[in-house]
Amino acid sequence: MSEKAFENWLLLAAKVTENLDSTEKLKCPRCGHKDIDYLYIGNFKSKVGYLQVWCNYCNHGIHISRVLIPEGAKALSFESDIEVINSIVPNYIKVHP
Numbered sequence: 001m002s003e004k005a006f007e008n009w010l011l012l013a014a015k016v017t018e019n020l021d022s023t024e025k026l027k028c029p030r031c032g033h034k035d036i037d038y039l040y041i042g043n044f045k046s047k048v049g050y051l052q053v054w055c056n057y058c059n060h061g062i063h064i065s066r067v068l069i070p071e072g073a074k075a076l077s078f079e080s081d082i083e084v085i086n087s088i089v090p091n092y093i094k095v096h097p
Contacts, residue, residue: 005095006097009029020072030060035056036055038051038052039088040067040073040076041076041077041078050064050067051067
């Protein structure tokens with residue numbers, strides 16, 4: 001993966017944060033399909049965690065740590081069972097810088 005690909009995924013992650021309720025309009029920076037999903041996992045008291053954004057079509061995505069969890073976002077606690085997390089987040093191919 002190129003650094004430009006990683007940058008494009010970062011831009012998409014920013015758009016996800018702006019469109020928490022309507023990601024169906026967002027296009028995957030890799031394949032162009034509109035099949036983007038996300039999940040925040042973190043500490044609900046501090047509202048800090050990490051964000052995973054992925055494309056259900058091409059199975060690529062990004063993992064960003066140390067982010068603030070916005071109000072109203074799809075989120076699970078760090079204490080959530082791994083089975084629950086894995087039932088939501090697929091084993092996608094992570095894009096790196």
